[in-house]
Amino acid sequence: MFRMPFHLVEPSPWPLMASIGAFMLTFGLVNWFHFYSNSIMKFGIFIIILVMFLWWRDVVRESTYLGHHTSKVTKLLRYGMMLFITSEVCFFFGFFWSFFHSSLSPVPELGCTWPPIGIMPLNAFSVPLLNTIVLLSSGVTVTWAHYKFKYKNRNEVIQALLLTIMLGFYFTLLQLGEYYNSPFTISDSVFGSVFFVATGFHGFHVMVGSMFLFVCLIRTINWHYSSNHHFGFEAAAWYWHFVDVVWICLYLSIYWWGS
Numbered sequence: 001m002f003r004m005p006f007h008l009v010e011p012s013p014w015p016l017m018a019s020i021g022a023f024m025l026t027f028g029l030v031n032w033f034h035f036y037s038n039s040i041m042k043f044g045i046f047i048i049i050l051v052m053f054l055w056w057r058d059v060v061r062e063s064t065y066l067g068h069h070t071s072k073v074t075k076l077l078r079y080g081m082m083l084f085i086t087s088e089v090c091f092f093f094g095f096f097w098s099f100f101h102s103s104l105s106p107v108p109e110l111g112c113t114w115p116p117i118g119i120m121p122l123n124a125f126s127v128p129l130l131n132t133i134v135l136l137s138s139g140v141t142v143t144w145a146h147y148k149f150k151y152k153n154r155n156e157v158i159q160a161l162l163l164t165i166m167l168g169f170y171f172t173l174l175q176l177g178e179y180y181n182s183p184f185t186i187s188d189s190v191f192g193s194v195f196f197v198a199t200g201f202h203g204f205h206v207m208v209g210s211m212f213l214f215v216c217l218i219r220t221i222n223w224h225y226s227s228n229h230h231f232g233f234e235a236a237a238w239y240w241h242f243v244d245v246v247w248i249c250l251y252l253s254i255y256w257w258g259s
Contacts, residue, residue, distance in 0.1 A: 014055040021047030056215055063232070064224045074231050081235045085242050088205075092246050095198040096253065102190045103258055114258065116189045121259035127178050128255040131171055132247065135206075138167035139244040142213070142237050152227045154220065161217040164240070168210035175203045195254055202250060205243050212236040 021044050028041025063069040069077070103114040111117035122128060145160035179196070186196040216233045219225060225233060 012055075012058065014051050014058070017047060018051045018055070021045075021051055052211065059232075060219065060224065064219075069229075069231070074229075077231055077235070081238060085238060088242060092198070092201070092249075095194065095201070096249065098190075099194045099198065099254060099258065102194065110189060110191075115191050119188060119191050120183045121191075122178065122182065122255065124251070124255040124259055127174055128251055131174050131178075132251050134167050134171045134174065135244055135247050138164045138171070139241055141167065142240050146234070146237050149225065149230050149233065150227055157220055158217065161213055161220060165210055165213050165217065168206055168213070168240075171206055172203060172210070175199070175206075191258075198250060198254060202243070202246055205239075205246070209236065209240050209243050212239060 024040055024044030025048060026044075028038060028044050032038045032041050102110070106112050106114045106116065115121050141160045141164040145157045145164065148154075148156040148160060184192045184195075186192050213236050216225075216236050219232060
C-alpha cells in the first residue's frame, strides 16, 4: 500500500485560540496602559500559555508517536523555520530603522542631539555588557548540545540544554532589573520608546526561546530524539542563535553607539 510522504495536518482549534489569546493580550496591554486594569491581559497570557502546551503536545504526538514527520516533511519544516526567522529579521529591522532614523538626524524637538536632552542613557559597560556575555555564553552551550546530539552523548546534551535555559533565565532577570532601575521610561521621547520596545520584544523572544529549549529538554529526557532525527531541537537552536545576533546588534547600536 502506497503511503504519502507528506503529512496533511488535521483540523486544529489551536491557531484560532492562539489568535484570540494574542488579541486579548494586545487589548489587555492597552487597557492596562490607559486604565491600570490587567485582568484581560492576564487572561490573554493564560490562553497563550495553554495553547502553547496543547499545540506542542500535538506536534510531539505527530512526530514521535505517529511517525508523520518523514524526511520530506522535515525538509519542509526546515524551510518553514527559515521563513519564520526571515520574518523575524524583518520585524526587528523596523525597530533599527526607527532608531537610526531618529538618532542620525535628531529633530529640534529632541534638541538636535542624541541622546535627547534630559535623557541619561544606561552605561553600556555595566549590566548590558554582562547580559551580552550571558547570552553569548548561552549560544556556546546550545552549540555544545547540538554537537553532542550528533555524537549520541545524551547526558551532555541534557547538561548543555539545562545550562542554556538557566543562562536565558538569568538574562531575563538582569533585563527586568535594568528596566526597574532605568532613569527613563517608555514615554521619554523617541529614545525611551525605541529602547523599551526593541529591547522588550527581544526579551520576549528570549523567554519564548527559553520555553522552546525547555520543551526540547523534556523531549530529550524522554528519548524523543535520535542523532539523525532531532529537528525540533535544531529549530530551537536556530531561533536561539537568531536571538543572540539581534542582541549583539541592539547592544552595539542602542546601548553603546546610541549612548
